[in-house]
Amino acid sequence: MQITDTKIPAVKRIVPKKHGDARGYFMETFSEPRFAEAGIIERWVQDNQSLSKPQGTVRGLHFQIAPAGQAKLIRVLQGAILDVAVDLRHGSPSFGQHVAVELTAEGGEQLYVPVGFAHGFCTLVPDTAVAYKVSHVYAPAEDRGLRWNDPALGIDWPVTAATALLSPKDTQQPLLADLPVLFTYA
Ligand SMILES: Cc1cn([C@H]2C[C@H](O)[C@@H](COP(=O)(O)OP(=O)(O)O[C@H]3O[C@@H](C)C(=O)[C@@H](O)[C@H]3O)O2)c(=O)[nH]c1=O
Numbered sequence: 001m002q003i004t005d006t007k008i009p010a011v012k013r014i015v016p017k018k019h020g021d022a023r024g025y026f027m028e029t030f031s032e033p034r035f036a037e038a039g040i041i042e043r044w045v046q047d048n049q050s051l052s053k054p055q056g057t058v059r060g061l062h063f064q065i066a067p068a069g070q071a072k073l074i075r076v077l078q079g080a081i082l083d084v085a086v087d088l089r090h091g092s093p094s095f096g097q098h099v100a101v102e103l104t105a106e107g108g109e110q111l112y113v114p115v116g117f118a119h120g121f122c123t124l125v126p127d128t129a130v131a132y133k134v135s136h137v138y139a140p141a142e143d144r145g146l147r148w149n150d151p152a153l154g155i156d157w158p159v160t161a162a163t164a165l166l167s168p169k170d171t172q173q174p175l176l177a178d179l180p181v182l183f184t185y186a
Pocket residue numbers: 048050059060061062063072119120121137138167
């Protein structure tokens with residue numbers, strides 16, 4: 001398992017080792033000691049899974065605020081996504097910047113997104129299934145969003161507002177400039 005920093009070091013890319021044989025493959029998708037060595041110490045309390053039927057489905061950008069902040073560990077079970085994490089930590093040298101990484105079922109790559117980031121993805125093929133661990137249970141009262149295509153974020157999505165499929169909620173999320181201070185950089 002390889003765990004490397006992305007251009008925002010708090011966000012990590014994980015590539016599990018695939019042991020292939022005549023039957024197929026085996027891989028460890030999570031190892032507490034290996035993650036701890038790489039500085040990722042979380043108590044994962046909920047596993048989520050979603051299926052997005054059309055290519056070009058966008059989910060996000062989402063986060064939960066205190067006291068229900070969520071770290072996330074994202075991977076693709078079927079298909080492929082462009083996975084995006086936006087730094088919302090005021091005082092961070094990368095505040096407002098993002099990491100965008102392709103995750104595929106074939107490659108088994110994962111993205112670790114700590115508390116303080118908004119998260120979202122766009123599916124790159126039809127029938128894409130995504131699974132992720134979170135470090136706090138779903139808390140609807142603390143659930144928040146950020147507009148996926150806010151020009152201030154400069155995210156190079158593979159879709160436009162005319163071609164993307166979003167939930168009604170996600171078309172109406174606030175812009176970065178309209179968010180109060182929600183997270184601070186330690
Ligand atoms: C996120 C969540 C949703 N739900 C319910 C609420 C709603 O009725 C239905 C669909 O919710 P949403 O539209 O928010 O689902 P979705 O847009 O897939 O939300 C997810 O997006 C990705 C990008 C994330 O990062 C996740 O944390 C989560 O916010 O599922 C839960 O029961 N538990 C949960 O943990």
